[in-house]
Amino acid sequence: MSVWDFIITNAPALAIAVPLLGAFLTPLIYRAGRKTALIWVLSVLGFTEFLALLLVYLVNTYGIQVYVFGGNPSTLAIPPDSGGIPIRIIFTVDGMSAFTALISSTIGLVAGIYSVASEKGRGAQDKFFALLLLLVVGMMGMALTGDLFNFFVFLEINSLSAAALVSYRIHGGKAVEAAFKYAVVSSIGALMILFAIAILYGEYDALNMAMIAERMYQTGFSAMDMIAMALIVVTLAMKCGAVPMHYWVPDGYGEAPGEISAMIMVASQASLYGLFRMCFTVFGLSANTHSLGWFLIILGLLSMFIGVTMAFLQHDIKRLMAYHSVSQTGYMLLGVGVGLATLGTSAFNQYGLFAMEGGIFHILNNMLYKGLLFLTAGAIIYRVGTSDLNKMGGLAHTMKFTAIFYLIGALAIAGIPPFNGFVSKLMIYESVYQLNPFLAVVAAIVSMLTLASFLKVFHSAFMGPKLYNVKEVPKSMLIAMGILSFFIVLFGIFPNIAMTYLVAPAAHALADPVGYITRVLGGGA
Amino acid sequence: MMNPFNPSISTPSGIWNPLVWILVFLLSLLIAYVIYLKGEKQRKKGMQEEIFLSGNKADGNTHIKASNIGWGYLEAMKGYYKLMRDIHTGIINDYVGWFLGVLATMLLIFLFWGGVR
Incomplete structure (x- = not known):
C-alpha cells in the first residue's frame, strides 16, 4: 500500500490522530526552540486542514465514509461474529461531518498562524500550542465520530482544552473566573449527556448512533428516549450558546485571547453540529420533529434578539462580539429549526x-467573519492594551489593514452585499418567511441592529482623532486576518462554490437519516 | 457541473446574482459621480464646510465615546435593558438554574405536545 493509499484509506482516523500526536509532542519539540515548535505546530495544523479537505472530497465523490477502528478491512462496520451489532468505535463521515471538520481545521490553522506573533513573548507557549491542537482534536472528533460515547469523550476534550485556553492570560483573575464558569457549565452539561447516553445504552444495548436510531425506530419513541433527547438537546444548545443558556459566552469569549475566542466560537459550532446530528439522525426518525424544530426556532429567535440587543449595550469589544456570536447562533438555529419542523412534509x-x-451556510460564514472580527479585536488589544472601546479612537490612522479587515468582517456579519453574510441571511429570510413571516421580520431587525452595533465599534475604535501612536500588527496576524477576508469576499461573490461543495452536501446529509443508518448498518462499504 | 462564472443562487421566490449586484452598484456610483459633477459650483467656503456636533462647533479632536453612541435607543429601551441587566447576574448558580429551567420546559413541551413522530 502506497503512502497516498494509506492516507486515503485512513483519512478519518488520521484527521484525529495527527493533531492529537501533534499536541502531545509539542511540549517536547518546544525544547528545541520556539521556531522549531512553530514550524511543527503549523505543519500539523496544515496537514490536518489537508485531511479535512480530503474528507470533503471523498464524501462528495464516494458518499458517506465509514471507518472502523481495528476493523479489517477498515470499513467492516458489522463483523460476521458480532450478532449484527456494530461493536467497535466507528467514525461515520457524511457531508455535514466533513463540513464541520473543515471549518474546525480551518480556524485552527488560522489561529495557529495568528498566534505566531500574538503570543510571542508570553510564557508557557508549549502548553498553549498543545492545548490549541487538542481543541482542534475535540472539534474534529465531535464532527467525525458515529459513536455516542466517543462523542462525549471528544466533547470533554473540547471543553477542557477550551477552558484552559480561556484562562491562558490570567488578566487579574478575570480570565480564571471566566474559565471556571465555562468549566462548571461544561462539566454539568457533560454529565447530563453521559446520563442520556447511559439511558440509551440501557435501552438499546448500543452506542453507535445509527444502531440506536434504527432500534429506536423499530421499538418506538419511549418516555426514556424523550428524557435522553431533552438532556442531549438542551445541553448541546447550552454549549452552542443559545439563549437563555448563553451566560458563559461573554465571560469565556471575552477573556480568551483573540484567536482563542475565534476557536471557541467554532468549538461552539461543533456543539451545534452535535445538536443537529442528534435531532436529525438519532431522534429524527422517531421523535416529533415538528415540536423539536419549533423548540430550536424559539431558541433561535431568543438568541438572535437578546444577543444583538445585549451586544449594543457593551463597551468592551470582546464582550460585544461575544454577544453577537450568540445572535449569529440564533440564525443557524432558526434556519435548521425550520428544516427540522418541516421534515417529512411537503x-x-x-x-x-x-x-x-441557509442555516448551514451561515455556520461557514460565521466561522469566517466572526473569526475575522475576533482576530481584529485581538489585534486592537495587542496594540492598545485595552478592550474598552471608551478608551479607543483613531486607530485607522496607523492600523490601516486591521481597519480594512474589520470593515470587511463587520459588513459581512451585518449582511451587506456582496459579502458572504448576505447570501446566507437572504436564504434564511426567504425560507423562514414562508413558515411564518414574523420570523423573517425579527431576523431582518436583528440584522439592522447588528450593523448599528458594528458601526459603533468602527467609529469608537478606528475613527476620530489619533489617540494612540501605535504601529500596524505583525505580518503573521495580518496574514491570518487576510486569509479569512479572502474567503469572505470569495464566498460572497461566488456563493455557488460553497453551496455546491460544502453546504448542499451537508444539508442533504442531515436531511437523510435513513441514508446514514443504512450506510453503517448495511456494512459500511 | 458547477459553473464558477455563474454565481446565481435560486431562492424560493427569486434569484441572487452577486455579479449583477456589483455591476448595478458600480453603475450607481457612476450616476452619483455625474450628479456630483453637475452640482453647485458657487458654494460658499467657510461655515458650510465646518463640523458641528449637536449644534456645537466641533474642533478636529472631538471623539464620541462608545458608551455615548446610541443614547436615544438605549434610553427608549430602558425598561427592557433593566430586565436584561437583572437577568445577567454573572453568578454561576443562575447559569445552571437557567439550564435546568430550559430542560424542564423542553420536557413539558414534549409531554403536552406529544413526543412521537
Missing part, C-alpha cells in the same frame, strides 16, 4: 431544505 421540499442550507 413544505420541506418547498422551503425547509433551503432554510437548512
Whole structure:
C-alpha cells in the first residue's frame, strides 16, 4: 500500500490522530526552540486542514465514509461474529461531518498562524500550542465520530482544552473566573449527556448512533428516549450558546485571547453540529420533529434578539462580539429549526431544505467573519492594551489593514452585499418567511441592529482623532486576518462554490437519516 | 457541473446574482459621480464646510465615546435593558438554574405536545 493509499484509506482516523500526536509532542519539540515548535505546530495544523479537505472530497465523490477502528478491512462496520451489532468505535463521515471538520481545521490553522506573533513573548507557549491542537482534536472528533460515547469523550476534550485556553492570560483573575464558569457549565452539561447516553445504552444495548436510531425506530419513541433527547438537546444548545443558556459566552469569549475566542466560537459550532446530528439522525426518525424544530426556532429567535440587543449595550469589544456570536447562533438555529419542523412534509421540499442550507451556510460564514472580527479585536488589544472601546479612537490612522479587515468582517456579519453574510441571511429570510413571516421580520431587525452595533465599534475604535501612536500588527496576524477576508469576499461573490461543495452536501446529509443508518448498518462499504 | 462564472443562487421566490449586484452598484456610483459633477459650483467656503456636533462647533479632536453612541435607543429601551441587566447576574448558580429551567420546559413541551413522530 502506497503512502497516498494509506492516507486515503485512513483519512478519518488520521484527521484525529495527527493533531492529537501533534499536541502531545509539542511540549517536547518546544525544547528545541520556539521556531522549531512553530514550524511543527503549523505543519500539523496544515496537514490536518489537508485531511479535512480530503474528507470533503471523498464524501462528495464516494458518499458517506465509514471507518472502523481495528476493523479489517477498515470499513467492516458489522463483523460476521458480532450478532449484527456494530461493536467497535466507528467514525461515520457524511457531508455535514466533513463540513464541520473543515471549518474546525480551518480556524485552527488560522489561529495557529495568528498566534505566531500574538503570543510571542508570553510564557508557557508549549502548553498553549498543545492545548490549541487538542481543541482542534475535540472539534474534529465531535464532527467525525458515529459513536455516542466517543462523542462525549471528544466533547470533554473540547471543553477542557477550551477552558484552559480561556484562562491562558490570567488578566487579574478575570480570565480564571471566566474559565471556571465555562468549566462548571461544561462539566454539568457533560454529565447530563453521559446520563442520556447511559439511558440509551440501557435501552438499546448500543452506542453507535445509527444502531440506536434504527432500534429506536423499530421499538418506538419511549418516555426514556424523550428524557435522553431533552438532556442531549438542551445541553448541546447550552454549549452552542443559545439563549437563555448563553451566560458563559461573554465571560469565556471575552477573556480568551483573540484567536482563542475565534476557536471557541467554532468549538461552539461543533456543539451545534452535535445538536443537529442528534435531532436529525438519532431522534429524527422517531421523535416529533415538528415540536423539536419549533423548540430550536424559539431558541433561535431568543438568541438572535437578546444577543444583538445585549451586544449594543457593551463597551468592551470582546464582550460585544461575544454577544453577537450568540445572535449569529440564533440564525443557524432558526434556519435548521425550520428544516427540522418541516421534515417529512411537503413544505420541506418547498422551503425547509433551503432554510437548512441557509442555516448551514451561515455556520461557514460565521466561522469566517466572526473569526475575522475576533482576530481584529485581538489585534486592537495587542496594540492598545485595552478592550474598552471608551478608551479607543483613531486607530485607522496607523492600523490601516486591521481597519480594512474589520470593515470587511463587520459588513459581512451585518449582511451587506456582496459579502458572504448576505447570501446566507437572504436564504434564511426567504425560507423562514414562508413558515411564518414574523420570523423573517425579527431576523431582518436583528440584522439592522447588528450593523448599528458594528458601526459603533468602527467609529469608537478606528475613527476620530489619533489617540494612540501605535504601529500596524505583525505580518503573521495580518496574514491570518487576510486569509479569512479572502474567503469572505470569495464566498460572497461566488456563493455557488460553497453551496455546491460544502453546504448542499451537508444539508442533504442531515436531511437523510435513513441514508446514514443504512450506510453503517448495511456494512459500511 | 458547477459553473464558477455563474454565481446565481435560486431562492424560493427569486434569484441572487452577486455579479449583477456589483455591476448595478458600480453603475450607481457612476450616476452619483455625474450628479456630483453637475452640482453647485458657487458654494460658499467657510461655515458650510465646518463640523458641528449637536449644534456645537466641533474642533478636529472631538471623539464620541462608545458608551455615548446610541443614547436615544438605549434610553427608549430602558425598561427592557433593566430586565436584561437583572437577568445577567454573572453568578454561576443562575447559569445552571437557567439550564435546568430550559430542560424542564423542553420536557413539558414534549409531554403536552406529544413526543412521537
